[in-house]
Amino acid sequence: MRTTQDILDAQPQLHRDGKGGFTSWTLPKEVLFYIDRMVDDTSVTLETGAGVSTLLFALKGAEHTAIAHHPDEIENVRRYCMTHGISLERVDLINNRSEFALPNLPKIPLDFVLIDGRHAFPSPFVDWYFTVDRLKIGGIMLVDDTNLKTGQILKEFMSVDHRFELVKEFDNTVAFKKLETDITLFEFDRQPWMLVRNAD
């Protein structure tokens, strides 16, 4: 497998459907092509959740970390890569809850983060909290499922905050560029989102 289109054409089924079979909760095609454009073999990347996106980060040769919490999902990704000629040499596949794994990872600066793990409150915020300060200035924070309230709040928080620039918007996915450091150090009265929402 050589290209993103190859992966799309193969329609990998890496997730469990809850009835003993397989399915795919993949990101939409246009989001996968966005990752394809933004990531290369110089990129240091991290995603919460795993699946087709993981195959893509691996294919692009990124130094990548994927964290997913499912008994056999990580194994499915590993097996798929082995049988389809996708190298995992530069990929760290972590089978754990991201809220437990993320705080213990080395604080290596990141070029690109994908938040697409557990969508229940407060998981996307926890994932964001433990990755946003590792993101380099100019790095991309891609948040999926902005149709859900948790993703919607994350999107809204960054949209009104001058420390981020909205650079790409899809139906249910949004990408922000980070513009400043020390994002999590601001007290509430310096967070634009808190100032806006508290005044509502």
Ligand SMILES: C[S@@+](CC[C@H](N)C(=O)[O-])C[C@H]1O[C@@H](n2cnc3c(N)ncnc32)[C@H](O)[C@@H]1O
């Ligand atoms: C929507 S899927 C990810 C889809 C993937 N981005 C793709 O393109 O195929 C959500 C993922 O979150 C993972 N997940 C669920 N709870 C999690 C948690 N607490 N920590 C990390 N991952 C979790 C699931 O195992 C699943 O891989």
